[in-house]
Amino acid sequence: MKLFEVDNGYIGFGVVKCFVIAENEDRAIEIARHKYKAQSKCYGEHYYLNLTATCLCGDTSKEFVSEITDE
Numbered sequence: 001m002k003l004f005e006v007d008n009g010y011i012g013f014g015v016v017k018c019f020v021i022a023e024n025e026d027r028a029i030e031i032a033r034h035k036y037k038a039q040s041k042c043y044g045e046h047y048y049l050n051l052t053a054t055c056l057c058g059d060t061s062k063e064f065v066s067e068i069t070d071e
Contacts, residue, residue, distance in 0.1 A: 003057035003064065004028035008036055008047055021060055025053045 006028055007017040018035055022028040029051045036048035057064040 004053045006032035006053045028053045
């Protein structure tokens with residue numbers, strides 16, 4: 001399993017994103033889409049249709065630490 005950061009291109013106080021553990025990028029986006037869609041009442045389809053996944057960790061069975069960020 002891999003750890004992904006999935007964002008939709010929106011900016012709040014920082015980049016609007018969620019973290020997903022999934023087998024691959026496509027599955028990460030599929031899983032995240034459900035969460036974004038549930039939050040999209042005020043935004044419309046673009047809030048959950050244009051998602052981008054970035055793999056943060058390719059093997060979640062090993063130790064991992066992310067980069068430090070203030071986003």
